[in-house]
Amino acid sequence: MTSITISAIRPRTSILDKSLSKGKGEVSLSCYALLFSELVQYCQNRVYTVPELQNKLAEMGTEVGHRITDLLIVREKSGKREIKLLNALLFIKSTLWKCLFGREADKLEHANDDERTYYIIEKEALVNKFVSVPKDKGSLNCASFVAGIVEAVLCDFGFPAKVTAHWHKGTTYMVKFDDAVVARDKQLEDR
Amino acid sequence: MTIHNLYIFSRNGTLLYYSEWNRLNKSGITMEEEAKLMYGMLFSIKSFVSKISPLDPKEGFLYYKTSKYTLHYLETPSGLKFVLNTDNGAQNIRGLLQQLYSQVYLEYVVKNPLCQLNEPIQSELFKQKVDALIKHSQYF
Amino acid sequence: MIVLSSTWRDSKRHLFKFSQEMSRAGSRLDSKKVNSELFTLTYGALVAQLLKDYENIDDVNKQLERMGYNMGIRLIEDFLARTGSGRCYDFRDTAEKIQTGFKIFLGITPTITNWSTAGDEFSLCFESNPLTEFVELPDHCLNLKYCNILTGVLRGACEMVQMEVASWFVQDQLKNDSVTELRVKFIKRLEDAIPAGED
Numbered sequence: 001m002t003s004i005t006i007s008a009i010r011p012r013t014s015i016l017d018k019s020l021s022k023g024k025g026e027v028s029l030s031c032y033a034l035l036f037s038e039l040v041q042y043c044q045n046r047v048y049t050v051p052e053l054q055n056k057l058a059e060m061g062t063e064v065g066h067r068i069t070d071l072l073i074v075r076e077k078s079g080k081r082e083i084k085l086l087n088a089l090l091f092i093k094s095t096l097w098k099c100l101f102g103r104e105a106d107k108l109e110h111a112n113d114d115e116r117t118y119y120i121i122e123k124e125a126l127v128n129k130f131v132s133v134p135k136d137k138g139s140l141n142c143a144s145f146v147a148g149i150v151e152a153v154l155c156d157f158g159f160p161a162k163v164t165a166h167w168h169k170g171t172t173y174m175v176k177f178d179d180a181v182v183a184r185d186k187q188l189e190d191r
Numbered sequence: 192m193t194i195h196n197l198y199i200f201s202r203n204g205t206l207l208y209y210s211e212w213n214r215l216n217k218s219g220i221t222m223e224e225e226a227k228l229m230y231g232m233l234f235s236i237k238s239f240v241s242k243i244s245p246l247d248p249k250e251g252f253l254y255y256k257t258s259k260y261t262l263h264y265l266e267t268p269s270g271l272k273f274v275l276n277t278d279n280g281a282q283n284i285r286g287l288l289q290q291l292y293s294q295v296y297l298e299y300v301v302k303n304p305l306c307q308l309n310e311p312i313q314s315e316l317f318k319q320k321v322d323a324l325i326k327h328s329q330y331f
Numbered sequence: 332m333i334v335l336s337s338t339w340r341d342s343k344r345h346l347f348k349f350s351q352e353m354s355r356a357g358s359r360l361d362s363k364k365v366n367s368e369l370f371t372l373t374y375g376a377l378v379a380q381l382l383k384d385y386e387n388i389d390d391v392n393k394q395l396e397r398m399g400y401n402m403g404i405r406l407i408e409d410f411l412a413r414t415g416s417g418r419c420y421d422f423r424d425t426a427e428k429i430q431t432g433f434k435i436f437l438g439i440t441p442t443i444t445n446w447s448t449a450g451d452e453f454s455l456c457f458e459s460n461p462l463t464e465f466v467e468l469p470d471h472c473l474n475l476k477y478c479n480i481l482t483g484v485l486r487g488a489c490e491m492v493q494m495e496v497a498s499w500f501v502q503d504q505l506k507n508d509s510v511t512e513l514r515v516k517f518i519k520r521l522e523d524a525i526p527a528g529e530d
Contacts, residue, residue, distance in 0.1 A: 025367030027461055030302060030409045031402075031436040032365040032373070037304030038398040039377050046384070063376035064369075067465065071368065100369045126365070130302040202491070250417070267411055268418045269491040293412035301408045308404060 020075060023099060033130050040142055054144035054165075061148020068149065069156040072099060081157050085177070085185040088157050089118055092150055100149070101126050106170070116177045120150070123170035141165045147173050192280040192330045195260060197321070199296070201309050202270025204230045208312045210321060212331070214276075233264065233272060253285070267292060281330035295320045367438065367461040374462055378477060388474045395476070399483020406436060407488035418492065422517050425494065426453050429485065429515070437461055441513070454501070457511040468505045477505050481513060493521045 043056040073081055076095055082088040089108055097105045111117040125143045143165035150173055151163035161177045196211035206226035218225050233252075240252045254263045256279060265273040265288035273288045299317040300306045306314055325331055377398075381391045410416075410432050419425040426443045433455075434440050441455040462478050476482075482498040489496045495518040502508035 021368070021464065023366065023368055025461055025464075026364040026438050027367045027370045028409075028436045028438075029363045029365050030406065032370050033302055034304075034402040034405055035370065035374060035377070038401055039373065041304060041401075042377070042380075042394075042398070060373075060376045060380055063379055064372040067372050067375070068368070071465075100366060102364070102366060130298075130304070267408070268416070269407055269411055270493070271408075289415075297408055297412045301405045 020071075023071075023075065029126075029129075032126075036127055036142075036145075037130070039145075050140045053140065057142060057144040058148035058151070058163075061145040061150075062152040063148075064145075065149035065152025066156060068096065068099070069153045072096065072153075083158075084188065085159060085181065088154060088159050089120075089175070091157075092153060093120060096150070096153060100146075114176075116179065116182050118175040118177075120173040120175065121169050121171070122173075125165075125171040128171060139167070141167055141171060143171045143173070146171075150175065193278040194281065194325055194328070194331050195276040195278070197276075197291075197325070198226065198229055198272075198274040199291075199312075200226075200230055200233075200272040200274070202272075203309070204234075205309060206230075206311065207309075208317075208321070210318070210325075212325065229274065230272075233274070237266075263288060265289065265292065271296070277330055284330055287324075287328050287330065290324060291321065295324055368464070371461050371464040374480070375466065378475075382472065382475070388472065392474075392476045392479045395479040396483035396486070399480035399485075400487035401483075402480070403484035403487020403489075404491050405487075406432070406484060407491045410435065410488070411492075419494075422450055422453075425489070425517075426455075426515070429455065432488070445512075445514075451517040453515055455513045455515065457504075457513070460504075460511060463505055463511075466505060473506070476500055477503070478511065478513075485515060490521065495519050495521055 039060065040053075040057065043060070044053055047053045047056055072095060073079060076099075082091050093105045093108045097103065105120050105122050107119075107121040109119045109121065111119065122143075125146065127142050127145055147163040147165040151161060154161045154163070154175070154177075159177060159181050161175050161181065163176075164174050166172050166174060193213050195214045197209065198206060199208040201207050206222075209222065209226070220228075236255070237252050241248045244251075251266075252264055254261055256262075259279070260276050261279055261281065261284075263275045263277065263284045265285065271292070273291055275284060275288060275291075277284060295317065299314060299320055300308070300312055303314060303316075306312060306317075312318075378391070378395070381394055382388070385391050385394065410428075413435065414428075414431065416428060419428060423446075430441060430443055437460075439457065439459060439461065441457045443453055444456055445454040446452070460478065462480070466477060468475060468477065478500065482500075485496060485498045496515055497518055498513055498515045500511065501514050502510055502512035504511045
């Protein structure tokens with residue numbers, strides 16, 4: 001009888017055998033800044049316009065976001081996700097931010113004229129710390145990458161939203177939820 | 192005390208940055224020629240210093256002094272060259288040169304992805320930070 | 332792009348105001364440090380993107396090396412400024428400085444082993460490595476040198492201090508070896524640039 005090969009590598013210890021890291025490891029800021037700068041330059045060489053570049057950065061942020069959701073839910077929430085919109089946002093402002101950037105985001109605000117829209121505000125975004133945007137790319141905000149992370153986390157929590165990064169009070173992430181999300185949250189509140 | 196001017200050269204001799212504060216006499220040649228002369232002089236003096244040195248020269252050439260001014264020199268192991276001319280009152284200015292390297296060049300050129308390392312430095316922010324560091328130093 | 336009119340600004344209300352103390356208590360990282368998981372996942376996203384963009388895995392390996400080189404020529408300045416170290420006395424000295432560099436930048440200390448008899452080659456062995464924390468290589472990526480960015484960093488950093496080195500992986504934990512071993516070889520000393528018109 002021949003055995004059926006499923007994977008070419010037969011791991012001695014699988015990644016699942018290792019216990020999950022506590023997330024206390026650190027690398028130097030300059031190292032991260034330079035890696036991020038390579039990532040930005042790579043994306044820049046593959047697009048023509050600033051919005052395209054931002055989309056590409058957001059896309060890559062999304063990849064990070066999906067993975068960080070899994071990690072945080074298992075590690076910080078013992079496998080449970082937030083089901084209230086406000087709690088989900090607070091989770092992002094505090095838990096996610098602390099995990100990624102070592103501190104909470106500066107502010108979380110609700111737009112009064114649009115109940116679907118929230119703002120997460122950060123005075124000095126880590127990814128923008130060393131970037132000085134040239135004049136011909138005025139509106140470029142590399143924090144689009146972080147916006148991608150936030151968007152992925154919210155979507156994975158079951159709160160589909162569009163998240164974009166803007167230059168305002170430092171960096172502001174505009175979170176626009178789908179209508180259905182807001183409607184559902186209201187129903188929850190009514191009960 | 193007075194600081195006259197500053198040159199920063201890349202490892203292959205490109206003048207990356209020049210700035211002056213109290214420089215009354217001009218050399219009378221173009222900046223390009225002056226930079227070339229300066230770099231050539233540094234190159235020669237360095238090789239002379241290490242050739243003539245009775246012991247392993249380690250850091251090698253540090254400064255020279257004339258009756259009117261002192262030229263201070265710092266070369267990093269990566270070949271960056273910082274040259275600062277001051278009057279003779281300012282001695283032991285090496286710390287300031289180190290600061291220029293680690294607090295200004297490193298933060299605002301090396302970590303700025305938009306600054307190429309071998310080209311003249313255009314960043315406004317860098318210019319401001321150099322100016323601030325020099326003007327606030329005790330030697331200025 | 333959003334345009335923030337003053338009415339917009341005035342109309343929004345503050346939902347949550349956390350006191351200064353709370354946000355300060357929330358900060359645990361040194362401002363010069365970054366959580367290694369962010370680093371791990373960002374690098375992972377980059378490698379994943381390269382795999383999508385290039386058809387050939389060898390090209391991905393090359394691109395990672397190039398990116399590493401660009402990082403290396405800048406990281407070395409940070410290293411020199413922080414440590415104040417001078418030129419290396421010999422290649423053993425270099426090995427130790429590279430080890431220190433890993434400690435400073437990635438927070439890990441690879442062991443230096445397997446010196447060649449001529450003293451021009453050594454290995455860096457990694458027990459753990461923040462680049463590969465959550466990584467498993469899928470079968471179609473067996474040729475991928477996941478950490479190849481490191482070889483570029485070494486090449487770039489050493490070149491800036493007048494040394495040409497080559498490095499390559501001889502063992503890789505992602506390919507089921509017990510350690511990850513990076514071999515580093517001294518090629519030659521690079522000479523100072525001679526100014527135009529001098530001999």
